[in-house]
Amino acid sequence: MMKIARFTFNPIAENTYVVWDETDTPGPAGTLHEAAVIDAGNSSPAENRILDAFFAENGLRPVVAVNTHGHFDHAMGVGHLKQTYDIPFAASSADAFLLENAATSAGLFGMQVAELPPIDIDLADRDSISFGGITLQIIPTPGHTPGHVCLFEPVSRVLFTGDTLFADTIGRTDLPGGDYSWIMRSIIEQILPLGGDVQVFPGHGRDTTIGHEAANNPFITEVLDQQ
Numbered sequence: 001m002m003k004i005a006r007f008t009f010n011p012i013a014e015n016t017y018v019v020w021d022e023t024d025t026p027g028p029a030g031t032l033h034e035a036a037v038i039d040a041g042n043s044s045p046a047e048n049r050i051l052d053a054f055f056a057e058n059g060l061r062p063v064v065a066v067n068t069h070g071h072f073d074h075a076m077g078v079g080h081l082k083q084t085y086d087i088p089f090a091a092s093s094a095d096a097f098l099l100e101n102a103a104t105s106a107g108l109f110g111m112q113v114a115e116l117p118p119i120d121i122d123l124a125d126r127d128s129i130s131f132g133g134i135t136l137q138i139i140p141t142p143g144h145t146p147g148h149v150c151l152f153e154p155v156s157r158v159l160f161t162g163d164t165l166f167a168d169t170i171g172r173t174d175l176p177g178g179d180y181s182w183i184m185r186s187i188i189e190q191i192l193p194l195g196g197d198v199q200v201f202p203g204h205g206r207d208t209t210i211g212h213e214a215a216n217n218p219f220i221t222e223v224l225d226q227q
């Protein structure tokens with residue numbers, strides 16, 4: 001059974017998720033549960049300490065930082081995780097240009113961001129990523145960014161949608177590499193078929209379900225009404 005903890009970090013109020021299960025994994029620091037950090041947006045020593053304390057209190061060993069996309073507000077905490085836990089950074093190489101331009105992009109939002117780490121595991125080459133007893137399926141959903149992926153856990157039927165799909169809205173497509181027709185195609189063809197019962201945990205704001213969005217999200221109903 002996958003467990004999920006949400007933290008809302010940095011001035012852009014980005015959702016960082018820690019996911020794990022009860023699988024015991026022995027290691028030098030004792031027997032712990034392997035965890036992944038999805039979209040690490042921790043941006044200050046205080047936010048770093050919140051994450052580090054959560055790992056320690058719950059007996060977690062972070063083993064990968066995995067990203068839905070390369071925007072700085074979703075990746076500015078990866079450096080701390082790599083430094084502290086020596087873990088790989090997984091993201092799509094199609095978003096590498098965004099990671100490389102993070103300082104400039106952050107400046108447009110009035111924020112300062114240190115250089116972001118390079119990608120260690122290219123999600124453009126993979127169908128899934130596993131840790132503990134959990135496998136997250138990689139679902140390409142370009143549109144908000146060219147390399148955006150959603151992460152689907154089929155046992156708990158949970159989908160991490162990053163900035164593709166939010167409760168009652170969708171991600172913006174006016175930033176570099178964004179494309180409105182692609183984000184709508186990704187939502188209609190890749191996300192909706194997963195099923196209405198699937199729980200959606202987005203990169204900003206509250207969680208929702210695919211069923212609620214298919215019936216109420218105005219961007220989706222506009223397209224479905226035309227079909």
Ligand SMILES: [Zn+2]
Nearest residue numbers: 069071144163
């Ligand atoms: Zn974004």
